[in-house]
Amino acid sequence: MRRRPALAAVAVIGALTLAGCGGSDSGADSASPGAELSVDAAYIPQPVSDSMAAGFLTITNEGDSADELTSVTSEAGEVTVHETVDGTMKEVDRIEVPAHGQLVFKSGGNHLMFEKLKQQPKQGQSVAVELHFAHSDPVAVKLPVKAATYQPTAGHSEDSGH
Numbered sequence: 215m216r217r218r219p220a221l222a223a224v225a226v227i228g229a230l231t232l233a234g235c236g237g238s239d240s241g242a243d244s245a246s247p248g249a250e251l252s253v254d255a256a257y258i259p260q261p262v263s264d265s266m267a268a269g270f271l272t273i274t275n276e277g278d279s280a281d282e283l284t285s286v287t288s289e290a291g292e293v294t295v296h297e298t299v300d301g302t303m304k305e306v307d308r309i310e311v312p313a314h315g316q317l318v319f320k321s322g323g324n325h326l327m328f329e330k331l332k333q334q335p336k337q338g339q340s341v342a343v344e345l346h347f348a349h350s351d352p353v354a355v356k357l358p359v360k361a362a363t364y365q366p367t368a369g370h371s372e373d374s375g376h
């Protein structure tokens with residue numbers, strides 16, 4: 215999975231040139247494998263620190279190929295990707311988004327680590343980040359700042375109705 219730089223380049227070029235096109239020519243590539251990424255459940259609990267914060271989101275891949283989150287950038291400050299192992303967090307270079315699966319960032323697990331923030335994120339604001347992947351185009355995401363105690367409802371939403 216890591217030994218395919220040539221294939222990755224082809225996939226990126228293909229995605230660009232085929233944008234908005236049915237891709238019906240060149241039957242050789244008709245399976246058009248690739249990751250299809252979407253992001254939801256993004257939020258930042260309002261941090262107590264004025265320079266550090268953790269961010270959470272879920273990346274869903276409906277495609278036939280795995281992808282990897284390779285970096286996260288933000289104008290708000292520095293962002294690194296951390297995972298939590300045995301209660302200790304450590305920075306990771308890249309993290310897989312499995313084919314037909316999800317990469318979940320949640321409290322106590324994987325998280326985006328914001329450092330050297332220019333200003334403290336406050337509830338009601340949002341922080342824009344850009345997710346960069348090994349194969350897919352970058353994805354821009356806004357993480358709304360929630361209450362410090364905010365917990366997303368797992369699995370399904372109960373927000374509808376009362």
Ligand SMILES: [Cu+2]
Nearest residue numbers: 296303325327
């Ligand atoms: Cu961390």
